[in-house]
Amino acid sequence: MLEVIIISSIKVLTVVIVVLTCCAYSTLLERKLVAYMQHRLGPIYAGPWGLLQPIADAIKLMFKEDLVPDRVERTLYTLAPILSFVPSLLVFAVVPFSSDFTLFGYDVTGVISDLNIGVLWVFMITGFGVYGVVLAGWSSGSKWSLLGGIRSSAQMISYELSYGLSIVGVILLANTLSMTEIVGQQDSIFSWYIFRQPLGFILFFTCAVAETNRAPFDMAEAESELVGGYHTEYSSMRFASFFVGEYANMLAASAVAATLFLGGWQGPLLPPIVWMMLKVFFGMFIFIWLRGTLPRFRYDQLMNFGWKVLFPLALLNTMVTGLIVMLTNGTN
Amino acid sequence: MSEYLAVLLFAVAGIGIVLITFGISRLLRPHNPYPEKNVTYECAEETVGPSWIQFNNRFYIFALIFVIFDVEAIFLFPWAVAFGQLGLFALVEVTLFLMILFFGLFYAWKKGVLKWV
Numbered sequence: 001m002l003e004v005i006i007i008s009s010i011k012v013l014t015v016v017i018v019v020l021t022c023c024a025y026s027t028l029l030e031r032k033l034v035a036y037m038q039h040r041l042g043p044i045y046a047g048p049w050g051l052l053q054p055i056a057d058a059i060k061l062m063f064k065e066d067l068v069p070d071r072v073e074r075t076l077y078t079l080a081p082i083l084s085f086v087p088s089l090l091v092f093a094v095v096p097f098s099s100d101f102t103l104f105g106y107d108v109t110g111v112i113s114d115l116n117i118g119v120l121w122v123f124m125i126t127g128f129g130v131y132g133v134v135l136a137g138w139s140s141g142s143k144w145s146l147l148g149g150i151r152s153s154a155q156m157i158s159y160e161l162s163y164g165l166s167i168v169g170v171i172l173l174a175n176t177l178s179m180t181e182i183v184g185q186q187d188s189i190f191s192w193y194i195f196r197q198p199l200g201f202i203l204f205f206t207c208a209v210a211e212t213n214r215a216p217f218d219m220a221e222a223e224s225e226l227v228g229g230y231h232t233e234y235s236s237m238r239f240a241s242f243f244v245g246e247y248a249n250m251l252a253a254s255a256v257a258a259t260l261f262l263g264g265w266q267g268p269l270l271p272p273i274v275w276m277m278l279k280v281f282f283g284m285f286i287f288i289w290l291r292g293t294l295p296r297f298r299y300d301q302l303m304n305f306g307w308k309v310l311f312p313l314a315l316l317n318t319m320v321t322g323l324i325v326m327l328t329n330g331t332n
Numbered sequence: 333m334s335e336y337l338a339v340l341l342f343a344v345a346g347i348g349i350v351l352i353t354f355g356i357s358r359l360l361r362p363h364n365p366y367p368e369k370n371v372t373y374e375c376a377e378e379t380v381g382p383s384w385i386q387f388n389n390r391f392y393i394f395a396l397i398f399v400i401f402d403v404e405a406i407f408l409f410p411w412a413v414a415f416g417q418l419g420l421f422a423l424v425e426v427t428l429f430l431m432i433l434f435f436g437l438f439y440a441w442k443k444g445v446l447k448w449v
Contacts (some may be wrong), residue, residue, distance in 0.1 A: 001334075004334050004337075005337070005341070008334075008337065008338040008341050009341055011338075012338070012341050012342045012345045013345060015342075016342075016345050016346065016349060020349070061357075062353075062356065062357045062360055062361070063357075063360055063361055063362075064361060065361055065362050065363065065364065066357070066358075066361060066363075067365070067369060067370065068365075068370070069370050069371065069372045069373075070367075070370045070371070070372070071372045071379075071383055081350075082347070082350050085346075085350055086343070086346040086347055086350065089342075089346040089349075090339075090342060090343060090346060092342075093338070093339045093342040093343075094339075112338050112339070112342055113335045113336070113338035113339045113342070114335060115335055115336075115339070119409075120409060121339075138384075140372075140383075141372055141383040141384075142372045142373055142374070142383055143374065143383055143385055144373065144374075146383065146384060146385065146387070147387065150387050150391055154391050154394050154395070157394070157395065157398040157402075158394060158398065160398075160402070161398065161401050161402060161405060164402070164405040164406075165405055165408070168405075168408050168409065168412045171409065171412035171413060172412045172415050175412075175413060175414075175415065175416045176413060177409070177413055227373065227375075232373055233372065233373060236357060236361060237353055237354050237357040238354075240353075241350060299448065300447075300448030303394070303446070303448060304446065304448075307437070307441075307446050308441065308446065311401070311437070312434070312437075315430055315434060318408065318430070319426075319427055319430060322415065322423050322426065322427075323423065325415060326419070326420060326423050329416065
């Protein structure tokens, strides 16, 4: 038992540190890629190719004064950044990042926790993300924050429906909710679920962009109309917590997409962990690409798109997949 | 059980990281508040009226519709897992279930609930 706890603790610490480093460097990746898409250079002064920029940003945020305006609700105001950051990290608890391996004579599984309800866990934790946004918006005591928080919580719950439903197709094919088993079933590139669930993948990724409040669905922080949205009144580490949470959410969504649709760590030649990283950063690239390409939706267009296009499509996808699985299995 | 223990460890590590970074930042940062600085941001004007203003009541209706359909989605997960053993009867039943809810959405749509003007 002690051995299990020690191995788990080491794995947990490794994953937390790796995820946080990836978050920090995703900010640099985003700034660089968007800069190149707009014919600019992006960060170049802090280190070669701006490689020290994330560290400089972290130090700057650490040294910033933490302003707490008079009108805030103290408890919820303090709680909101934590509620926004911790859930985004917790998704990684069930994401298989490698095959099982042996290290210093100990057998180590390639996942922190192979819950048999892994997929449900992902959606439960994603649902928690709404609390961070709505509490931050409400407790800040600012009109901008309130409007931003209300808007983005409505957006997040609307897209959460299609987010959940887009996965049902994969579960129908996989017959399990365990992430490890789902990866195990995609052992060659032709059995990746993206080929059997193309619509499911597109729906999933679209909803993931909306869930993480990213462009073109970034109503939460539409600078031109809402100043900063729900984090208008936040500064210093509390702001950093929201910021890192957003990137952790993007990484988590990419990791879940890679696991469910792109075969997770499966791949030829390269070690499993490298494949997983490649697939996750492919997802990140799409997130950034979308931001560099598409203009922001108007709010009514966004809600219409969620309820009148994505949701019926997700229902249809579920039913058609059910029918096809039924017909090909030949059970009655 | 050890699977959930690992999740618990992960949650502890996540909360721990936040508290540690907040703690370090607390030691490093300056603390110099004064009344003008602590005023709620409202485009550099004095704040007008209460902060908790009225907002469009459609948000409530969307929340209500969300609850209905989210429960539906939760019902679909166990069905999808056990689908291999359930066969045709379950498919027909779930299709009926989805249809009823879909007509509910359609009704709300036609009633103009989903409209933003």
